[in-house]
Amino acid sequence: xxDEALIVENLNVTFPGRTSVTHAVRDASFTLxxxxxxxxxxxxxxxxxxxxxxxxxxxxPGLVTAKRMEYEGRDLRANTERDWQNLRGRRMSxxxxxxxxxxxxxxxxxxxxxxxxxxxxxxxxxxxxxxTLAMLEAVRIREPELVHxxxxxxxSGGMGQRVMIAMMLIAxxxxxxxxxxxxALDVTVQNEVLRILDDLVRERxxxxxxxxxxxxxxxxxxxxxxxxxxxxxxxxxxxxxxxxAKHPYTRALVAATPSLDTPRAELATVTRDPTWLx
Amino acid sequence: xxxxxxxxxxxxxxxxRRQAIFGRIYRNARAVVRNPTALVGLVIVVxxxxxxxxxxxxxxxxxxxxxxxxxxxxxxxxxxxxxTDELGRDIMARTFYGAQATLTIVFLVAVVVVPIGLVVGMxxxxxxxxxxxxxxxxxxxxxxxxxxxxxxxxxxxxGPGIDNAVIAISxxxxxxxxxxxxxxxxxxxxxxxxxxxxxxGASTPRILFRHILPLCLSSVIVRLTLDMxxxxxxxxxxxxxxxxxxxxxxxxxxxxxxxxDVILDQWWVATIPGIAIFxxxxxxxxxxxxxxxxxxxxxx
Amino acid sequence: xxxxIAVRELSVTFHSGxxxxxxxxxxxxxxAxxxxxxxxxxxxxxxxxxxxxxxGLVPFTASTLEVNGQPAGRRRTRADRRMLxxxxxxxxxxxxxxxxxxxxxxxxxxxxxxxxxDAKVVKAIADVGxxPGHRxxxxxxxSGGQRQRVAxxxxxxLNxxxxxxxxxxxALDVSVQAEILNLIAKxxxxxxxxxxLVSHDLAVVAHLCSRIAVMQLGxxxxxxxxxxxxxxRATADYTRKLIAASRGFTxxxx
Numbered sequence: 001x002x003d004e005a006l007i008v009e010n011l012n013v014t015f016p017g018r019t020s021v022t023h024a025v026r027d028a029s030f031t032l033x034x035x036x037x038x039x040x041x042x043x044x045x046x047x048x049x050x051x052x053x054x055x056x057x058x059x060x061p062g063l064v065t066a067k068r069m070e071y072e073g074r075d076l077r078a079n080t081e082r083d084w085q086n087l088r089g090r091r092m093s094x095x096x097x098x099x100x101x102x103x104x105x106x107x108x109x110x111x112x113x114x115x116x117x118x119x120x121x122x123x124x125x126x127x128x129x130x131x132t133l134a135m136l137e138a139v140r141i142r143e144p145e146l147v148h149x150x151x152x153x154x155x156s157g158g159m160g161q162r163v164m165i166a167m168m169l170i171a172x173x174x175x176x177x178x179x180x181x182x183x184a185l186d187v188t189v190q191n192e193v194l195r196i197l198d199d200l201v202r203e204r205x206x207x208x209x210x211x212x213x214x215x216x217x218x219x220x221x222x223x224x225x226x227x228x229x230x231x232x233x234x235x236x237x238x239x240x241x242x243x244x245a246k247h248p249y250t251r252a253l254v255a256a257t258p259s260l261d262t263p264r265a266e267l268a269t270v271t272r273d274p275t276w277l278x
Numbered sequence: 279x280x281x282x283x284x285x286x287x288x289x290x291x292x293x294x295r296r297q298a299i300f301g302r303i304y305r306n307a308r309a310v311v312r313n314p315t316a317l318v319g320l321v322i323v324v325x326x327x328x329x330x331x332x333x334x335x336x337x338x339x340x341x342x343x344x345x346x347x348x349x350x351x352x353x354x355x356x357x358x359x360x361x362t363d364e365l366g367r368d369i370m371a372r373t374f375y376g377a378q379a380t381l382t383i384v385f386l387v388a389v390v391v392v393p394i395g396l397v398v399g400m401x402x403x404x405x406x407x408x409x410x411x412x413x414x415x416x417x418x419x420x421x422x423x424x425x426x427x428x429x430x431x432x433x434x435x436x437g438p439g440i441d442n443a444v445i446a447i448s449x450x451x452x453x454x455x456x457x458x459x460x461x462x463x464x465x466x467x468x469x470x471x472x473x474x475x476x477x478x479g480a481s482t483p484r485i486l487f488r489h490i491l492p493l494c495l496s497s498v499i500v501r502l503t504l505d506m507x508x509x510x511x512x513x514x515x516x517x518x519x520x521x522x523x524x525x526x527x528x529x530x531x532x533x534x535x536x537x538x539d540v541i542l543d544q545w546w547v548a549t550i551p552g553i554a555i556f557x558x559x560x561x562x563x564x565x566x567x568x569x570x571x572x573x574x575x576x577x578x
Numbered sequence: 579x580x581x582x583i584a585v586r587e588l589s590v591t592f593h594s595g596x597x598x599x600x601x602x603x604x605x606x607x608x609x610a611x612x613x614x615x616x617x618x619x620x621x622x623x624x625x626x627x628x629x630x631x632x633x634g635l636v637p638f639t640a641s642t643l644e645v646n647g648q649p650a651g652r653r654r655t656r657a658d659r660r661m662l663x664x665x666x667x668x669x670x671x672x673x674x675x676x677x678x679x680x681x682x683x684x685x686x687x688x689x690x691x692x693x694x695x696d697a698k699v700v701k702a703i704a705d706v707g708x709x710p711g712h713r714x715x716x717x718x719x720x721s722g723g724q725r726q727r728v729a730x731x732x733x734x735x736l737n738x739x740x741x742x743x744x745x746x747x748x749a750l751d752v753s754v755q756a757e758i759l760n761l762i763a764k765x766x767x768x769x770x771x772x773x774x775l776v777s778h779d780l781a782v783v784a785h786l787c788s789r790i791a792v793m794q795l796g797x798x799x800x801x802x803x804x805x806x807x808x809x810x811r812a813t814a815d816y817t818r819k820l821i822a823a824s825r826g827f828t829x830x831x832x
Binding site for chain 2: 633635654655656658659660663664666667668671672673674675676678680685686689690711712713714715716719729732736
Binding site: 042043157186187188189190191194195198213215216217219220221252253256257258259260261263264266267268269270 | 828
């Protein structure tokens with residue numbers, strides 16, 4: 001495929017506990033080109049931790065190790081906090097699930113987005129404001145001037161998520177990691193937000209990692225999909241090939257998801273095979 | 279043998295009601311013992327109880343009441359380890375017996391204040407509306423009374439003594455518990471598991487006492503333990519003013535008071551009971567702090 | 579056949595901060611005995627509020643609200659409570675944190691002075707697919723799916739003819755959701771239940787329900803059968819939009 005800017009080989013994330021060690025991510029390997037990569041898994045599968053590891057956001061005392069973890073030829077494993085700060089926002093960015101928890105409640109929307117712009121683009125206040133308004137328009141907010149002056153608690157769910165996307169994209173990152181960006185949204189709003197992401201990815205050639213527990217959304221939005229279970233990547237395939245997946249967990253997950261198109265008397269349940277954890 | 283007992287208690291899959299309850303008690307006990315603050319506090323409080331119960335034996339046969347004017351104001355010696363007071367009574371015996379007065383006051387106050395506070399608070403929090411408003415205004419009225427002044431008023435009206443001291447302290451203490459119980463109740467009254475009980479047809483008293491009360495208890499216990507220090511000091515204060523236990527019953531506050539006049543030359547008469555008050559207050563404070571860390575780490 | 583649940587012109591108004599919010603606006607529908615009726619809608623549609631009004635948990639006005647032929651008002655008697663039970667959305671909030679599964683299941687039996695408590699508790703635990711060893715666990719020792727099973731057992735232990743389910747699987751993983759939905763399908767047969775299932779997930783509702791009401795902003799937009807829903811044969815624009823959105827993202831222009 002197109003240039004593989006992100007190369008991950010044998011990524012491991014462990015969290016030491018009082019009596020044992022939790023292995024959140026085990027030997028995960030994948031690459032990312034100019035495409036949309038979906039990571040699907042249930043709770044505890046390690047998908048969110050993987051996303052955070054790529055941005056150096058795994059909280060202490062978590063330990064991240066990998067045989068290879070490179071972005072644009074740069075070895076991420078050796079990054080200091082300063083290195084990460086230079087990368088984040090400008091080259092790599094992350095949109096998280098609930099805008100309520102990611103936006104600063106005491107600053108206006110305009111202030112927050114403008115601050116991100118000034119920080120990463122090293123521009124003045126007037127230019128930052130211009131870019132902010134342009135970005136708010138790009139995420140289909142109808143009255144950018146008005147929203148510019150609002151505080152986060154005055155935004156509806158869908159608008160809050162769009163503001164988050166605007167804030168994460170204003171520095172024009174090359175890689176965006178979206179962790180459950182639409183899970184807290186109504187399904188009609190969800191599609192609008194996905195459309196925005198779709199446009200932005202196509203127009204700017206942005207690379208996207210889309211993390212979600214929702215197989216339907218990921219299968220319809222992404223190009224390629226990774227399925228995670230118990231910290232491991234158990235399957236990797238093209239999104240449109242999910243129906244013909246090989247790993248029993250993926251097949252079971254597809255069969256367990258109720259769908260409007262295929263009525264079933266009983267939904268398949270996932271019989272967990274302990275060999276999947278090896 | 280103890281290993282299997284430990285496993286039985288710590289099991290995440292209890293197989294009987296007894297195992298579940300004992301397991302929970304054991305886990306709570308372990309949490310207390312593991313917390314150094316709570317443990318030290320607990321040791322002191324237990325020591326207080328033991329001293330009060332075993333005072334006759336710990337005093338080595340000395341009576342707290344026997345006066346011996348010939349050896350009055352004697353310094354600590356082999357015969358009287360803590361010395362003697364202005365009437366020649368053994369201070370060690372009086373200190374140990376004095377624990378009984380302290381313990382009585384603490385216990386009586388707790389037994390009066392906690393039930394009243396819980397009932398008022400839970401009812402106010404659960405029923406809301408005008409019931410809440412009325413109960414909270416009553417609570418506010420009692421909160422406004424200064425403890426010592428009320429005690430003086432009671433002593434003037436009804437005469438001094440431990441019972442009146444207990445009443446005075448209780449009247450001014452219960453509002454805090456009502457507030458705590460109300461605030462805990464408000465937090466859970468609208469939650470799904472309470473709504474589920476309503477949907478099952480549980481009566482309001484049943485919901486309050488079976489479902490809400492267990493969740494209020496930990497906050498109330500923490501508050502009570504922390505309050506104990508203050509209550510002991512207030513009781514000592516009342517004793518100091520002559521309003522608590524009446525002579526010749528030994529009581530630490532009264533002992534400090536009577537030792538005031540000779541504090542410069544015969545320091546032990548006032549200081550020993552003073553140290554007792556200090557240690558016991560500290561013990562309750564530490565225990566309360568530790569319990570709060572265990573039960574409600576967010577507010578610490 | 580007379581409807582098991584009959585609702586006509588149901589409205590619920592909340593007063594908050596000096597303003598009146600109409601959460602439910604003149605909603606009417608009927609549920610036949612043995613039927614599983616679905617109510618689907620997005621946030622703010624009022625679907626959960628409708629359920630709570632039927633259960634008597636919130637104040638409401640209606641020209642008719644009848645449960646099993648009897649009018650049901652805001653105040654319910656203890657006997658009324660045996661008619662209908664409720665399963666809540668959040669498995670982490672619907673069980674008392676200091677009560678074991680055994681305590682939780684005994685409670686309704688104790689309240690209604692039912693005999694043979696032990697046997698009934700054991701049967702209820704088995705019916706919802708829990709192991710006997712789960713009986714004396716506390717909620718924090720159970721997974722989300724297990725807690726939801728306990729919530730269902732609690733709802734069914736008094737054998738109510740009507741079961742109301744408020745987003746019972748929204749907080750669960752897909753694989754756990756499948757187990758719980760299968761369980762509900764099995765139990766509605768063995769317990770001969772009439773139920774109303776509320777969800778924001780069209781696929782879940784279409785899977786379990788024979789007839790489905792679509793709500794938007796407090797109003798009932800339309801009622802259709804599961805087949806009509808799957809075929810996309812909706813009359814209202816909003817329903818069509820909802821069906822299209824539920825199919826996932828489409829690159830075609832909106």
